[in-house]
Amino acid sequence: MKHKILCPVCQVAFLQEGHLKPQEVVICPVCGAKLEVTEVEPEISARKLEQPPQEEIEQRIEAFAKLRGFVFNEDRGMVLEGLMEKKKQFGDFFCPCKFDNIPENICPCLETRKGFVRKEGRCHCGLFNASKG
Ligand SMILES: [Zn+2]
Incomplete structure (x- = not known):
């Protein structure tokens, strides 16, 4: 069903x-x-699902990367800090590299969900990468 x-x-x-x-x-x-x-x-x-914010975003980006076959690079920790800061200040995990705190920019952002990483090799802030290197 x-x-x-x-x-x-x-x-x-x-x-x-x-x-x-x-x-x-x-x-x-x-x-x-x-x-x-x-x-x-x-x-x-x-x-x-109710989760502590850090756990929520970490599990979400892990699951998303796995679903799409993406990898993280060494900026992962920095971007995660930025995401946590946005959550604290603006109430949700908006992309830390984008100015507008709008639903389309909630991580993983709309352009990332729509194939930007495949085209450009990485997402706007470099969190998701099509391949290592
Ligand atoms: Zn969803």
Whole structure:
């Protein structure tokens, strides 16, 4: 059975196979966010899994990199610090290298989700890389 779930992080609806139950945790295949199923009737709904911020963003970028086959370089720690700072100041993990704190810039940002890394070899701030080096 396939369920349609709207990701509250990237706002994309995706299909999830299996018999889902409330409190089950799924990973958004579009942005890597960890989601918790809240409702199954009449429709599946999910929210962001409650996690400490550092754990949340680390697991999200790890999951996203794994889904896309991307790697991190030595800037990872610095970008993560920037992301944590944005979370503290502006309430969400907006890209630390972008000026606008808008939903499209929540990490992984929209251009990154849409194939920028494949084209340019890395994302805007260099967190996600198509390959090592
Ligand atoms: Zn998502």
